[in-house]
Amino acid sequence: MKCIINRRAQFFASHRYWLPELSDDENRAKFGTGSRFPGHGHNYVLYVSLAGDIDGCGMVMNLSAVKAAIAEHVTRQLDNTYLNTVWPEFQAALPTTENIAYAIWQRLVPHLPLTAVRLYEHPELWVDYRGNDMQVSLTHKTHFSAAHRLARSDFSEAENYATYGKCARPNGHGHNYHLAVTVTGDMDPRTGMSVDLGALIQAIDDRVTEPLDHTFLNLDIPYFSEVVPTAENIALYIARLLMAPARDLGVTLETIELIESPNNSCTIHCRQLAPELALSEAPEPRFAVH
Structure with missing residues (x-):
């Protein structure tokens, strides 16, 4: 019987984004604060996924052997190093x-x-690699706070309560939403990057987190005056907002995961969305900013 197992490891290392063929100004323009001398460090967390049949001992592979392989070939070599010089890669x-x-x-x-390698640079940025040539998936995690009420305008009060329960209460309620945006693209063979991360984060901030943060979605965001702002519909809305910016940055919007609470989350697989669903403009909240 096939099974996938996962092994966690970690290492601590520093690095610098700097290409010798570029001038100082060009490096600073391209890599921002990542180009600062002598570099910066991270507590990297690594998850290694393995696939195989469950053997007579109830294992896909002896975890002691897995741990030893990761230590020998990765963590002992990378831990407490300056990455730019440690491996030829x-x-x-x-x-x-x-x-x-x-x-x-x-x-x-x-x-x-x-079957997969997942590497966390920090809890809000990670990469998944699955052996597909130079193709990698990068995830940026962020958050916003908003209130909403779940109710359909064509339903009676009794129908809304029957459908949405406490979420239909007339004065609404709020959540601290956690959002994970995953894009997929080919890694540049020289910069090692699949996307301009700064530009991706800026697009997410401009189109999603800033316009939605501290709003009452039903009243402040025109889209939700006609669409019930369930977690599912909010995630779909965010996907539609980010389809075009991701394409413009040369990557494919892979998934939108929205965590509404520890008990409730949803994921939109964006490759299934028709291109015409993309929203061309960021939302314009109804409230005035003074």
Whole structure:
């Protein structure tokens, strides 16, 4: 019987985004604060996923052997190092999160039956690599706070309460929403980047988190005057807002995950969305800013 197992590891390392063929000004323009000398560091968290049959001992692979392989080929070599100089892969291309995940896969795949490598640079940024040439998926996580009421205008009060329960109460309620945006693209063989991360984060801020933060969605965002702002519909709305910016940045919008509460979340798989569903403009909240 096929099964996927996951092993967690971690290492601490520093790096710098700097290309010697570019001038100082060009490096600063391209990489921002990441170009500062002598660099900056992260507490990297690594998840290695393996696939196989469950054997007579009830295992896909002995976890002690998995742990030893990860330590020998990855963490002992990378821990407490300056990544730019430690592996040749990080001299051919910069040690971005994408390139580190890619290089870790290449180092481990001769020894383990890999299905995926996930590398967290920090809790709000991670990369998934699955052995698809230079293609990687990058996820940025952010948050916003908003209130809403779940009710259909064509329903009676009794029908809304029967459908949405407490969420139909007339004065609404609020959530601290956590949003994870995943894009997929090919890693640049020199910069090690799949997307301009600063531009992606700016697009998410401009189109989603700033316009939606601290709003009453039903009243402040015109879209939700006609659409019930369930977690599902909010996630779909965000996906429609980000389809065009992702395309303009040269990547594919992969998934939108919206966590409404610890008990309630949803995921939109954006490749299934028709291109004509893209919303061309960021929302214009109804309230005035003074």
